[in-house]
Amino acid sequence: MMSHTSTMAVMDAESSDGSQRNQPLLDVQNLTKKFGGLVAVNDLSFQVDEGEILGFIGPNGAGKSTTFNCLTGKHKPTEGTVTFRGEEVTSKPPHEMVNKGMARTFQHFAPLYDRSVLENVALAYTSGKVFSWSGLFSLSTITGTTYDAAAEICARVGLQDDLHRMPGELPHAGLIRLELGRALATDPKLMLVDEVFAGLASGEVEEISNLLLELHAEGMTLIVIDHNMSGLFELIDRAIVINFGEMIAKGTPEEIKNDPEVQKAYLGGEEL
């Protein structure tokens, strides 16, 4: 089932166009999420291949974050299945999804305001086991080497000069970097990036875009949510567009731009 696992580690962006693989990294089938009478996500099916950047686009309230929450286990889907790396993972709790290799960032940032940037990232290196000698009875296992690893992650997301700052001291873009850093520290195969471009100045959009492209070049598979398409088209290989919880279009950025349904959904709203 997981025959290509070993090749994942050595693959690079060029060799991973997805066509030669018979099995997608993430396979979502007929995902439906209802809150009482409200259908937030309706019968959504899509696949993500290894090594691609998928754009996940839709106007505000279209159901993008709800879909993310269903994929990452924060919500239980009402119907449908989620298959990740060949394994059915529907409704698994968030921490298990992370341990299986699916990390996410939060649209509403979730840093630990009581500790430094470095310590935020280093949380990923704690033992995580309740009953273990190192977790319980040794002084913290966050040692020199793991702090170094955390510092490396921080450098990778551009926080090398902010290691000992508190999250409250970071600018908006810095908090986004911290979200990305904490997700990266779990060594994910797939990163779900929720609305990172909201509230950024155009220069910062480019910086974060470049950061995501660098991760992509290193072999990371990404799903990037945004309600605003213009920022995303430079970045993504392919996109799906949802509105009112249903998929209304999918394809390359060019195809999406010219899709009449998409134009209708965004008419009078935001420009493409």
Place this chain on the structure above:
Amino acid sequence: MATQSAEDGSAGTIQLLRQNIPPRYYVGFVAFLVLAALPLGLSTVKILTMTAALYFAMFVVSWDFVSGYTGQVSFGHTLFFGVGGYTAALLNLEFGLSPVLTVIAGVLLTTVAGLMVGFPALRLHGHYLALITLLPPLVLIRFFSLYRSTFGGETGLPNPDNLIEVQGDFAATALVNYYLGLVVFAAIFLIAFVITRSDHGITYTAIQENEDAVSSVGINPAKFKLFAFVMSAALAGFAGAMFVHTPIGSASPSQLLELTVMIEILIAAILGGVGTISGAAVGAVFIYLARDYIRGIDTVVPILDMPVTRMDTFLFYVLMLGMLFFLPGGLLPKLTVFGRKIHARVTGGSPKAVTDGGYQQPAFVRQIEAYRTRILEALAALLRRDSK
């Protein structure tokens, strides 16, 4: 090591931190020695008071372990002292079981009680959690007064056997039980201290800050919350069970279960510094002795025209209100910051100020340093002007 840190900032700093045991650890060690030497200069009555203070400190430490760290604020930790204490006392009084066995039984039953409260507590937050934890000890008190013949009602159960008894010598019994209490206190303190300084502690405080962040790095917050709750209950039950087997303690609502006990625990923890363990212990001993001291003052309060002994509870609560108002962050965190400043001045500044990538003082310390510099500069300016 020093040269290494120049190139490899963070790795070197960690080593530096590891080799520098903070001075406050030595202070703690000395405090323990003082506690050990204390009975030499105290009367038997005072020794008994100190014993009770130590057990009160264990209660507060057990509360701080879960509520101060994970942020699951329990208003009903007295339930666990009660279950531990009453189980031990009843088994000893009714069935003649030896105190060693009754204490084990008490701890086991409190662990079960911890699970029973800890599980629903996983899904509850804020006011709801407060209420859910507040009620069980009150239910227990009512239940005990309904079945007064078994549980002794409001007055509680008669004294069970002491764990260690020196036949015919009360003073010696009191002394031995003080040292026993000190050993139990040290054990509970060390368990709580070491766990909260391990990865568990880091995870607990992270849970208090943001549970989503914890699960987003692949850690199950529920597992840690439940463990903290049950561990805390077991520590509390252990202290409760041991307490009833001392000459000063008994299984009675006023010592173990009543709301006022819980309130004093909260005050002690907040005054000592929530989420520190050591602060909880210091706060508890301080509060207990302050309470005892006020109770013993015979002087008549001038305007109110009433002896202090009659209004001790009133005065105690007013005093606590004032202290909470002026020391909202707790006594020990404040003392730690103060101590660090002294230490920095004595050692001629911190050696940890490294350039880029190296260790920097935490933000609040830097802030305090900035204030200090500003005040010193202002003082210097004043002095210069005066000398002209």
